[in-house]
Amino acid sequence: MKKGDIKKVVLAYSGGLDTSIILKWLQVEYGCEVVTFTADIGQGEELEPARKKAEMLGIKDIFIEDLREEFVRDFVFPMFRANTQYEGVYLLGTSIARPLIGKRLIEIAEATGADAISHGATGKGNDQVRFELTAYALKPDIKVIAPWREWDLNSRTKLIEYAQQHQIPVPKDKHGDAPYSMDANLMHISYEGKALEDPWQEADDDMFRLTVSPENAPNEPEYITVDFEQGNAVAVNGERLTPAALLTKLNALGGKHGIGRLDLVENRFVGMKSRGVYETPGGSILLVAHRGIESITLDREEAHLKDSVMPKYAELIYNGFWFAPERLALQALIDKTQENVTGTVRLKLYKGVASVVGRKSPKSLYRMDYVTFEEDSVYDQYDANGFIRLNALRLRLGKLARG
Incomplete structure (x- = not known):
């Protein structure tokens, strides 16, 4: 991609040090107008400082949006209707937020006439894939700028030096190594x-x-x-x-x-x-x-079918395919089971x-008159004879044939 080709870019902007450096880097390296987008998805942080920092860096179009209800209603709840767990345990809290942010990046790009989007995900992680698969699924001709895959600011020291060179405030705790991200x-x-x-x-x-x-x-x-x-x-x-x-x-x-x-x-x-x-x-x-x-x-088979497709459904979300046709098809199946x-x-x-x-539940399939250990008049226990013999038939024939 030629840097002069980009006229306006929408940046997923947290207001933190890394995305503030990305903001300035886009202005310097691409010479383009930058639009910032900051989403409130319940991270528990005050977002107005992000607005002030963006204004300080010369940004005119600043989008700060409360997406908490949309996040839970349209992304978290559909995922939970499938009992989704990646690799059997992970509830996909990071994965499920990325398609929402990616969707809004594209919507803002279309509203502002931007020809590119940008994000702060690194070249080692999953988020770069999730953001960009979402973007290309919704707007195939969008351009994506991923600074971590382009620049040489590959250490905390270089990032802080760049920030100081361009008068970007560096929080004191960023001068030392945080124990985790x-x-x-x-x-x-x-x-x-x-x-x-x-x-x-x-x-x-x-x-x-x-x-x-x-x-x-x-x-x-x-x-x-x-x-x-x-x-x-x-x-x-x-x-x-x-x-x-x-x-x-x-x-x-x-x-x-x-x-x-x-x-x-x-x-x-x-x-x-x-x-x-x-x-x-x-x-x-x-x-x-x-x-x-x-x-x-x-129903038993309905539940078992749903459980059998859940690992694939979870993998699709984890890998960034929320807007892929196969995820949408599985969602339709899952939602049918939830009626x-x-x-x-x-x-x-x-x-x-x-x-x-x-x-x-008013729609419960659990029937006390069928499952009780006391005397009942609705279940003939003799019927189990034929049920067992028919299910055993292939086992018996296999033993007879093979010894």
């Missing part, structure tokens, strides 16, 4: 790098921000209820809440009881392994609750664990 949103906080790069080294307890340690959680359990309608959580303890408010409420409850910590070595899409530590208190409760209501509302997933789940929160202790 952190990414936060309403779904979770992830920690990786630096002190966590040794997979044998246990994470320090004082690192965690959303959860107390299970050892320090209350000694008495807390019981809560979560209501569902067609696969989506709609109320906690009988109080109807918006999607973002509901997840915020579950985060507080889970954090109080030390729920949702995960230490994981995962397989990145780019080919290397990576150690990450995650806090997902509300999401961990939501997953358990959703599986609880599904247990009495989904009767309505009811209430009661959970016990205690010392790092959320357990289902009750479930009820």
Whole structure:
């Protein structure tokens, strides 16, 4: 790409040191106009400093948007309708935020007449893939500038020197090495790098921000209820809440009881392994609750089919294919299964664990008159003879044929 070809670029801008350096670098190296976009997806930070820093760097078009409700309603909830876990445990808190940010980058580019977008993801990680696959899926002719794949500012020292050269304020804590990098949103906080790069080294307890340690959680359990309608959580303890408010409420409850910590070595899409530590208190409760209501509302084969496609669905999200046709097709299947997933789940929160202790639904498939161990008049136990003999037929024939 010729640098003179770019007239205007939309930058995913956090207001932090790295993206502030990227902002200036785009102005210097590409000589183009820069539009900044900062998304509030529940990271818990004040965003007005990002506006002030962008203004200080000469930016005229500044977009700061509260996307928390859209994030949970249109991205987190569809993912949870599938009980999604990457490699069996990871709830994809970082992965699911990227297609939303990428989508808004493209929408802002179209609204402002920009011919390119830019992001601060490194050339080693998954986020570069997620942002750019989203961008190309929505606007095939968009140009993407990924500074970490182009510049020679490949150390913290060089970044700080560049910032000082261009009068970009450097926070005092950036002069030293942070013990880890952190990414936060309403779904979770992830920690990786630096002190966590040794997979044998246990994470320090004082690192965690959303959860107390299970050892320090209350000694008495807390019981809560979560209501569902067609696969989506709609109320906690009988109080109807918006999607973002509901997840915020579950985060507080889970954090109080030390729920949702995960230490994981995962397989990145780019080919290397990576150690990450995650806090997902509300999401961990939501997953358990959703599986609880599904247990009495989904047909057996429907549930098993759904479980069989979940790993592929999770892989698509992790790898950045949210807007790919295969993810959309799987979503249609998943959403069809959720039409009767309505009811209430009661959970016990205690010392790092959320357990289902009750479930009820007006659409329940659980029939006491069929499952009771007492005398019943609806199930003829003699029918099991033929059922077993037919299922055993191929096993018997195989033994007879092969000895």
